[in-house]
Amino acid sequence: MISSMTGFGKYEIKKDGISVSVEIKSVNSRFLEINLKLPKILQSREFEIREIIRQKISRGKVFAIIDYEIDPSIQPPLKINFDVANYLVKSLKELKRKTKIRGEIKLEHLLEFSQIFEIELEKDISEDEWEIVRTAVENAVDKLIEARNKEGFELAKDIENRINAISKDVDKILALSNEKLKERQEKLKARIEEIFKDVEFDRNRLEAELVLLANKLDITEECVRLKSHTKFFLDTLKSSENAVGRRLNFLLQEMLREATTINAKSEDTEIIYLVVGIKEEIEKIREQLQNVE
Numbered sequence: 001m002i003s004s005m006t007g008f009g010k011y012e013i014k015k016d017g018i019s020v021s022v023e024i025k026s027v028n029s030r031f032l033e034i035n036l037k038l039p040k041i042l043q044s045r046e047f048e049i050r051e052i053i054r055q056k057i058s059r060g061k062v063f064a065i066i067d068y069e070i071d072p073s074i075q076p077p078l079k080i081n082f083d084v085a086n087y088l089v090k091s092l093k094e095l096k097r098k099t100k101i102r103g104e105i106k107l108e109h110l111l112e113f114s115q116i117f118e119i120e121l122e123k124d125i126s127e128d129e130w131e132i133v134r135t136a137v138e139n140a141v142d143k144l145i146e147a148r149n150k151e152g153f154e155l156a157k158d159i160e161n162r163i164n165a166i167s168k169d170v171d172k173i174l175a176l177s178n179e180k181l182k183e184r185q186e187k188l189k190a191r192i193e194e195i196f197k198d199v200e201f202d203r204n205r206l207e208a209e210l211v212l213l214a215n216k217l218d219i220t221e222e223c224v225r226l227k228s229h230t231k232f233f234l235d236t237l238k239s240s241e242n243a244v245g246r247r248l249n250f251l252l253q254e255m256l257r258e259a260t261t262i263n264a265k266s267e268d269t270e271i272i273y274l275v276v277g278i279k280e281e282i283e284k285i286r287e288q289l290q291n292v293e
Contacts, residue, residue: 002159002237002244003293004151005029005060009143013136017071020133022064022140024053026148028291029061037065042133044124052137056145058243059293064140068125068133085116148293155288156237162281163237166255167230169274173262174223180268219262219271226258245292252289256282 005028012021034050042049053062092105110116125133233251236244259282263275 001149001240002152002156002248003145003148003242004155005148005291005293006151007144007147009140009145009147011136011139011143013132013139015132016128017073018129018132019067019069019071020136021067022136024062024064024140024144026057026060026062026144029059032057032059033061035061035063037063039066039068041125042066042068045130045133048130048134049137052134053141056141057293059245064137066133066137079118081116081118084113085110088113088116152292155292159285159288160234160237162285163230163233166278166281167227169278170223170226170230173271173274174220176268176271176274177219177223177266180271219265222258222262222265226255226262229255229258243293245289248292249286249289252282252286 005026008023008025010021010023012019014020032054034053036046036049038046038049049064049066053064088110089105092109095101096103096105229251233248233255236247236251256279259275259278263272263279266272266275
């Protein structure tokens, strides 16, 4: 079953004082393109995150945003930057001297400046913490795939109906062609005999030329190939393989080629009208396949 390239997935997890939120969406693209927005602490794991996505998605432009938070109750202890504290004390004393302000410099004065406190965050996450992040990413990707498959199912139903309509029109064209070809052959034969009624000519040669002309005007072969393409198209559409969008596009191109040849060989307005309808359906399917993985 085909899969759409458009979808959205989100997953959140809280475990061991760590909160991870992953939002991931995708839109159509000829190739796989992954765009990540990561907090600094996950930068070193960018390759692994890309691989998780790449193993499950083959086409589409993917955007993923990952938020990583640590419970304040287990945050690393504060560290005092004494260089900043000493500089502030010196600056306050200078301010007091120049402005002739009375009073002592107290601790509460320094506490107004948050710059004296630092939190030493780990430069990288531990393996246990990475497993929490991995779980969140994998589940978010699975939800994205679920949304893509759901939309793909709806696309497949519509495309299948259009392919079946094309197949029915090909049957009508083939029936009309067999009927009209005989009529055109008889009319042409009668016209030639009328033109050359007072002239002797080789009737066997005339019959042979009419057969050659009939073969040139015959569209049976094109109709058979077009029907065959519709069958292979439906088989591929319903197959369990992944990422069949390119193959479906190729089959669609072949269908359009056969329809164009049928149109070029036909002079009957009813057949031409049916071919125009087939081409319109092919174009609508082509637009839908732009969003198929």
